[in-house]
Amino acid sequence: MVSFSSSLQWVCVHICLWDVSFALMGLFIFSCVIQRMTNKGPMLWPVMGMIPTVMFNMKNNYEWITAALIRTGGTFPYRGMWMGGAYGIVTVDPSKIEYMLKTRSINFPKGRYYRERFRDLLGDGIFNADDESWQRQRRVATAEMHSSRFVAYSLQSMQDLVQKKLLKVIEKLVNSGDHSIDLQEMLLRFTFDNICAAALGVDSGCLAIDLPEVPFAKAFEQATELTLLRFLTPPFVWKPMKLLGLGFEKRLKEATKLVHCFAEKIVKERRNELIKCGDLNHRYDLLSRLMVMDKSDEQEKCFSNKFLSDFCISFILAGRDTSSVGLAWFFWLLQNNPDAERRILSEINDIVSSRREINDTNETVFTVDELKKMVYLQAALSEALRLYPPVPIDIKEVVNDDVFPDGTDVKKGARVLYCIFSMARMESIWGKDCLDFKPERWIQNGQFVAENQFKYAVFNGGPRLCLGKSFAYKQMKMVAASILMRYEVKVVEGQRIVPKVTTTLYMKNGLLVSFKPRLVNCGTTTQ
Numbered sequence: 001m002v003s004f005s006s007s008l009q010w011v012c013v014h015i016c017l018w019d020v021s022f023a024l025m026g027l028f029i030f031s032c033v034i035q036r037m038t039n040k041g042p043m044l045w046p047v048m049g050m051i052p053t054v055m056f057n058m059k060n061n062y063e064w065i066t067a068a069l070i071r072t073g074g075t076f077p078y079r080g081m082w083m084g085g086a087y088g089i090v091t092v093d094p095s096k097i098e099y100m101l102k103t104r105s106i107n108f109p110k111g112r113y114y115r116e117r118f119r120d121l122l123g124d125g126i127f128n129a130d131d132e133s134w135q136r137q138r139r140v141a142t143a144e145m146h147s148s149r150f151v152a153y154s155l156q157s158m159q160d161l162v163q164k165k166l167l168k169v170i171e172k173l174v175n176s177g178d179h180s181i182d183l184q185e186m187l188l189r190f191t192f193d194n195i196c197a198a199a200l201g202v203d204s205g206c207l208a209i210d211l212p213e214v215p216f217a218k219a220f221e222q223a224t225e226l227t228l229l230r231f232l233t234p235p236f237v238w239k240p241m242k243l244l245g246l247g248f249e250k251r252l253k254e255a256t257k258l259v260h261c262f263a264e265k266i267v268k269e270r271r272n273e274l275i276k277c278g279d280l281n282h283r284y285d286l287l288s289r290l291m292v293m294d295k296s297d298e299q300e301k302c303f304s305n306k307f308l309s310d311f312c313i314s315f316i317l318a319g320r321d322t323s324s325v326g327l328a329w330f331f332w333l334l335q336n337n338p339d340a341e342r343r344i345l346s347e348i349n350d351i352v353s354s355r356r357e358i359n360d361t362n363e364t365v366f367t368v369d370e371l372k373k374m375v376y377l378q379a380a381l382s383e384a385l386r387l388y389p390p391v392p393i394d395i396k397e398v399v400n401d402d403v404f405p406d407g408t409d410v411k412k413g414a415r416v417l418y419c420i421f422s423m424a425r426m427e428s429i430w431g432k433d434c435l436d437f438k439p440e441r442w443i444q445n446g447q448f449v450a451e452n453q454f455k456y457a458v459f460n461g462g463p464r465l466c467l468g469k470s471f472a473y474k475q476m477k478m479v480a481a482s483i484l485m486r487y488e489v490k491v492v493e494g495q496r497i498v499p500k501v502t503t504t505l506y507m508k509n510g511l512l513v514s515f516k517p518r519l520v521n522c523g524t525t526t527q
Contacts, residue, residue, distance in 0.1 A: 042068050042076065050078045061501050062392060065090065066422040074428065075408065078417070080234070086113075088398070088414035092423045096404045098454035100396050100416060102462035111397020113415060117230040120256045121223045123306065125314030137311060138467070144289045145467055150198075153284035157197040158475055159365050162482050165207040166190050170487065172209060174515050180492050182510040183331060187324035187479070192217050194475060195319030199312045200266050201285030219258035224317065226252040228503050263309040271305065287312055315468075321504040322390040323472050327479055328511050329388035330381055333437050335491040340380055340439055341484070347376045348485050364485065371477045379442035381476050382456075386430075387437065389458045392421035392505045420457050421505065429455055487515040 042053045042064075068076055074093045080086030091097070100108040109130040122128035126137040144150055166186075173181055189206035192214075196204040206214050229248050230238050241249040270287055274280050280288040290303060290311070334341045351370050398414045410416060427434050430441075442448055453461035459469045466472070483489065492512040500508040 042078070044077075044079050050080065060498075062419075062421045062499055065393075065419055066425050069419065069422050070426065074426065086415065088416050089408065089410065090417045090419060092419055092426055092429065093404075093406070094423075094429065094452065094454045095406065096408070096416070097418050097457055097461070099404055100418070101454065101457075101460065101464065104402060105462050105464070107399045107402055108396040108416065109399065110395070111399075111415070113397055114395055118227055120252065121227055121259065122314050122317065123310035125310035125312075127314035127317055128310075134464075138463075140290060140293065141286075141311075141467055144286055144293070145471070147289070149284050150286065150289060154198045154471060155368060155474065158194060158478055161190065161194050161197070161207065162478055163365055165193065165209075166479065167482060167486070168209060169207060169211065170483070170515050174487075174517060180512045180514050183489070183513045184324070184328040184507050184510045186211075187327050188221075188320065189217070190479065191322075191324040191475070192220075192316075192320045195316050197285065198471070199286045199315040199319065200263075201270070201283050201288055202266060215258060216262040219255040219262075220316065220320070223252060223255040223259055224321070224504070225502055226255060231503075259313065260309065263313050264305065267305045267308045267312070286315065318466075319468060319471075321506075323475050325390045325504055325506055326381065326385050326388070326472075327476055328507060329505075330384035330476070330480065331489050331513065332491060332497055332507075332511055333384050333387070334380075334489070337437050340376075340437065343439075344374075344377050344380060344480075344484060347374055348481050352485070364482075366478055366481055368474070371474055371481075374477050374481060375443060375446065375448045376439060377477055377480060378448050378473060379439035381473070381480065382442050382448075382451075383437055383439045385458045386424045386456060387435075388499070388505055389420040389424070390505055391458075391503070392499070393417055393419050394457070394460070418457065421499075423455070423457065483515075486518060488518055490514050490516065 042050055044050055044053075069090065069092050075089055075091040075096070077089050078087065110128065111130070115128050115130070118128045124133055126134060126141060129137060169186065186207075189211065192206045193204050196202050204214055204217060205212065206217050226248050229252075233241075238249060241247050242253070245253065267287065270280070270283075270291060274288075274291050280292050283289075287308060290308060293303075334344075351366075351373050352364060394417070396416045396418075398410045398412055398416065401412050402410050404410070423429055425434055433441075442451070450456075453459065453465060459466035459472075490513060492514060495509070495512060497511065498508050500506040
């Protein structure tokens with residue numbers, strides 16, 4: 001009797017469990033069906049939000065987001081894991097971007113979500129700051145970066161680096177008979193050396209003739225890539241990992257420690273030099289000029305060593321990846337657009353031929369005035385940056401409830417992601433030829449015409465418009481013109497060139513190219 005009663009009880013319990021399971025399954029399916037009926041955007045799963053959909057499309061994330069934005073007319077809602085609390089919208093709408101970056105920029109800062117994930121690497125540097133901290137850093141950076149002294153110094157550093165290092169590395173490669181080199185890696189080394197010279201006044205040694213492995217540069221690369229994982233991992237996962245020193249958080253801690261030790265060492269040495277010499281008039285790098293500015297301002301002497309270290313690390317992050325990655329995509333695009341390459345070479349030829357003295361091609365160093373005349377080259381570079389923006393996605397956080405011009409509501413705490421990569425692929429923004437590499441779209445009456453910064457958000461916009469935009473164009477034009485006038489750059493066949501899902505639009509497996517000296521160029525014969 002007891003046995004029968006127990007068995008009956010066991011059966012009833014299991015029947016109840018089955019009923020509950022079926023009910024939950026039915027609710028799950030019903031929720032999914034309703035969500036698909038009411039939302040044209042990516043699937044928002046119960047509990048997990050958009051995370052499963054993102055993971056399913058990890059190999060082609062940017063193309064998937066672009067397709068979703070085209071399907072939804074340029075904006076769709078998203079939601080992260082239930083426990084994570086992430087929600088908001090993804091957009092490519094220029095009017096929304098202008099509203100965020102300019103009209104109501106005060107209500108759309110980088111926000112705690114972004115700053116928290118980058119804090120270990122960037123601290124309170126300008127790239128990771130909001131409000132008064134950002135305004136102060138922006139003010140001092142603008143004053144120094146636009147000074148004639150810094151502009152002249154940064155140009156000279158750029159010219160020397162191209163002439164004495166970059167071209168020497170390529171020359172050695174050609175003379176040694178090596179068939180190929182990873183162009184993306186070589187350009188990353190160049191921009192790292194260049195930004196270290198401009199920001200810190202030091203030679204990082206990345207572009208030495210034997211292309212050595214530099215611990216600081218390697219650590220910086222690892223730190224930026226590992227920081228991305230914090231954006232893909234819920235905070236209730238990565239924060240305990242950080243606390244316990246596990247997995248990628250352990251490696252991130254080691255990498256950021258090395259980065260900060262290097263920067264702090266440079267700052268301390270420069271501070272001691274200032275104390276010992278009484279001035280730094282022989283130095284024109286950003287760090288030195290900030291120290292001199294601080295010393296001369298008796299009312300506001302508060303540039304601590306940490307402030308200067310964080311400031312410079314932010315500038316290295318901004319200057320290292322963007323130009324190099326943009327140039328790598330530029331050279332790849334030229335491979336498939338020989339007419340554009342011919343026009344660039346013709347433009348360079350005209351500029352060099354107009355010189356009073358024609359030097360050997362290998363000795364040619366371009367001046368600022370000559371770089372300004374390279375209109376078609378600037379258009380081609382702008383087109384490459386449009387199609388493959390170095391920062392493919394950016395994010396803002398909503399401080400208070402707001403309404404976009406088209407009536408879209410965003411609530412306090414929401415995040416707005418704007419996909420710069422997808423903007424270039426929207427016919428509604430760039431026309432039916434949006435997928436074409438077409439430098440001519442940037443030229444009117446023989447002059448370069450810049451696009452609206454909220455349609456072309458490559459250099460950000462509004463109050464946070466990139467301070468280094470002019471520097472970046474000079475750098476890219478100097479490198480591209482110096483290489484193209486001397487060498488034919490051929491992409492090695494058989495490569496699958498796809499973007500890597502990270503904070504910067506790297507090519508996933510790099511870009512193998514070969515260099516062949518041009519036989520006749522700019523009216524001279526190469527030796």
